[in-house]
Amino acid sequence: MKNSLIMLLAILISILLISCSDDSLTNTKTSKPGYDFNGGFETSVNKFNDDDGWIPTILPETKEFTNFVWGADEKHSGNYSVAISIDANHPTDRLIAYNWTKLFKPFEINNEYEVKGWIKTLNLQSSAFIVVQCWNSSNEMVGFFTTQREHPIGGTTDWTEVKTKFTPPENTDNVRIRLGLGAPENSGCEVWFDDINIEAVK
Numbered sequence: 081m082k083n084s085l086i087m088l089l090a091i092l093i094s095i096l097l098i099s100c101s102d103d104s105l106t107n108t109k110t111s112k113p114g115y116d117f118n119g120g121f122e123t124s125v126n127k128f129n130d131d132d133g134w135i136p137t138i139l140p141e142t143k144e145f146t147n148f149v150w151g152a153d154e155k156h157s158g159n160y161s162v163a164i165s166i167d168a169n170h171p172t173d174r175l176i177a178y179n180w181t182k183l184f185k186p187f188e189i190n191n192e193y194e195v196k197g198w199i200k201t202l203n204l205q206s207s208a209f210i211v212v213q214c215w216n217s218s219n220e221m222v223g224f225f226t227t228q229r230e231h232p233i234g235g236t237t238d239w240t241e242v243k244t245k246f247t248p249p250e251n252t253d254n255v256r257i258r259l260g261l262g263a264p265e266n267s268g269c270e271v272w273f274d275d276i277n278i279e280a281v282k
Contacts, residue, residue, distance in 0.1 A: 117184070119197070119276030121150060121160040134162060134180045137260075145170040146178055146263075156198040156239045156274035164261060168268035179211070179260025184278055187248050187255050195257065196243040197227075197276040201269070204234040204261065208271045211258040212246040223249050239274070245281060 118134070136148035145167040155161040162180050187193070197210050207228045214223030223246065227233075231242035248255055259273040 117182070117276070117278065119278075120158045120274065121162055122158050134182045136164075137177075137179050137181060139176065142171065142174075142176065142263075145267075148178075148180065154200060154272045156200070158274075161200075161272045161274035162259065163270060163272045165270040166261070166263050166267050170264045170267040172264045172267075174264075176263045177258075177260055178263060179209075179258040180273065181259075182257050184212075184255040184257050187252075189248050189250060189252060192245055192247045192281040193278055194243055194245045194281055195227075195276065195278045196241060197259070198239045198241050198274045199233050199237075200239045200272040200274075201233060201235065201237045202271070203236055203269045204266055204271065205269065206262055206265045207232040207234045208261045208273075209258070210242060210244065210273075210276070211260070212244065213256045213258065214246075214248045214252040215254050215256065216251045217253040222251055223247070 121134070123133075134150075138146070138148060147163075147165045147167075149163040149165070150160060151163065152159055152161075154163065164178050164180070166178065184193075195210060195212060199208050199210075201208055210227045212223070212225040213221055216222050225244050225246035227242040227244045230244065231240075233240055233242060246255075257276065257278070259276065261269070261271050
């Protein structure tokens with residue numbers, strides 16, 4: 081049952097990505113010098129919609145029921161974190177995985193990495209997640225990794241560290257990091273993310 085829910089989440093995120101595709105999420109193996117992952121969200125919020133930033137999956141048909149915040153009210157460290165809140169009146173006829181999305185680059189094929197991050201939750205009915213997706217040049221997902229398997233986090237919790245390892249397989253064109261939670265099961269809930277970090281496994 082648990083694996084079925086995780087696979088359903090992978091499908092939902094894939095559908096959402098395709099419906100909200102952005103040209104900035106392609107050609108990711110090249111990287112400008114000094115590329116900053118900004119996993120602590122300390123860089124100006126005005127940067128979140130460019131090629132180096134975190135992109136919120138705001139859908140026109142449900143935007144009045146969701147709120148994506150880059151703010152200072154809650155943080156694990158530093159001055160900022162990002163949050164997603166879902167209104168209690170969110171429609172129940174559509175399954176959506178809301179998330180903040182960012183490209184991870186540069187990366188090496190078949191090299192193992194570990195992503196870590198801190199999550200704080202309020203009234204969650206199903207687990208928040210940090211997901212890694214590997215996509216090929218045909219926009220097909222060839223790899224899926226999630227913190228939910230070993231570090232499910234729901235209910236109301238203080239800042240908790242979660243992690244997962246991932247290896248970009250052959251034919252991976254871009255790697256996307258997603259921080260989020262699902263709806264409508266988390267209607268009336270809120271989640272915060274901070275200090276997201278990726279390192280190569282020694």
